[in-house]
Amino acid sequence: MPARSLTILSADASTVSACQEAAKIAGNAVGEVAHYADCTALTTAGTIDGLVVVDPSFMAPLSIQEWALGFLREHRVLLFLLTTGNDADADGLARFVGAQGALGLPVEAKDLASYLSSPFGMPNAMRPEKLEVPDAATLGASIGEILKGREPEARERFLSAVADSETGLHTPEFWEHRLEEEFKRSSRFRFPLGLAAFTWEGEVGDEAMLDLAGILLLDTRDVDVATRIGPRTLVAMLPHTGPEGTRLFAERVLQGIDSRGLRDLLGESLEVSTAVAVAPDSNLANSHAFLAKVLPQESEMSA
Known part of the structure; x- marks a missing residue:
């Protein structure tokens, strides 16, 4: 595996030292190591790639998750968020916004080195596992707990950027951001990535729309991302899911519907059709071409 650069975003001397030690332990997997103590210095660095480790005080008072959303739009990196909270909850939320994961503070150099030395930005011994069906209330509580104590405006900005309060689905803007990130990872590391779209004819009321969203969310894992595209289509993105898994997911959702x-709204039975696609695929130029494989031609991204 070619060496990747490591960028450390922290003003804490002990955190920086531990990250530098982790880079040494990772050996040839890590090349050049750069360090920035504040956001002002980072803005002069230009485009960053490789590995990035950031501690939550670096961009304060902005939440680290809100910052990560913007940072990952501009830089093609494997991002690791440091946390002072519950590691398990923070790790789920980190992956939720597109980072590789979260690690607790103070940094354990050996643990971080295991992530840095992996081709996939995860501990070498780890493999993708099937996850429990998420509970929307539990996920909401976890996000709320992690954001507790932060400025109300920052909380509202983050939550409104990633979730539709009416349906519980992700916002189209956040979903499109995640699709681009996951498509890049799929193409780069050959991870399977599934898409499943569900489209219906006619108009549906609010109650039916909530039912459709709830059925879709019931079958998603915490790493899956689902949204509404246009007035008649729901789409789920399924990381680490190949053709068979994507097909089975679509079948389960259709059975639930x-x-x-x-x-x-006319009282007629709602007929729902599905379309699936899987990456990596050498015929797909970008994430938009990937999405186009499952969407009706007239569909457009909308809230």
């Missing part, structure tokens, strides 16, 4: 006997 059929079992509810949903109707459109």
Whole structure:
């Protein structure tokens, strides 16, 4: 594996020292190491690639998750967020915004080195596992706990940027951001990435829309990302899911929809069709081409 550069974003001397030690332990996997103590210095660095470790005080008072959303739009990196809170909750939220994961403070050099030396930005011994079906209330509580004590405006900005309060689905803007990031990872590391779209004819009311969103979310894992695209389509992105897994997911969701006997605004039975696609695929130039494989031609991204 070619050596990747490491960028450390922290003003804390002990954190910087531990990250530098982790780079030494990682050996040939890590090349040049750069360090920035504040956001002002970072703005002069230009485009950053490789590995990035950031501690939560670096961009304060902005939340680290809100900062990560913007940073990952501009830089193609494997990002690791340091946390002072519950490691498990923070790790889930870190992956939720597109980072590789979260590590607790103070930094353990050997633990961080395991992430830095992996081709995939995860401990060498780890493999993707099937995750439990998430509970929307639990996920919301976890996000709320991690954001507790932060400025109310920062909390509201972050939550409104990633979640639709009416349906519980992700916002189209956040979903599109995550699709671009996951598509890059799939192409670069050959991870399977599935897309499943569910489209219906006619108009549906708010109650039916909530039912459709709830059925879709019931079958998603915490690493999956689902949104509404246009007035008649829901789409789920399924990291680490190949053709068979994507097909089975779509079948389960359709079965759930059929079992509810949903109707459109005219009182007619709601007919839902599905389309699936899987990356990596050498015929796909970018994430937009990937998404186009599962969408009706007239669909457009909308809130």
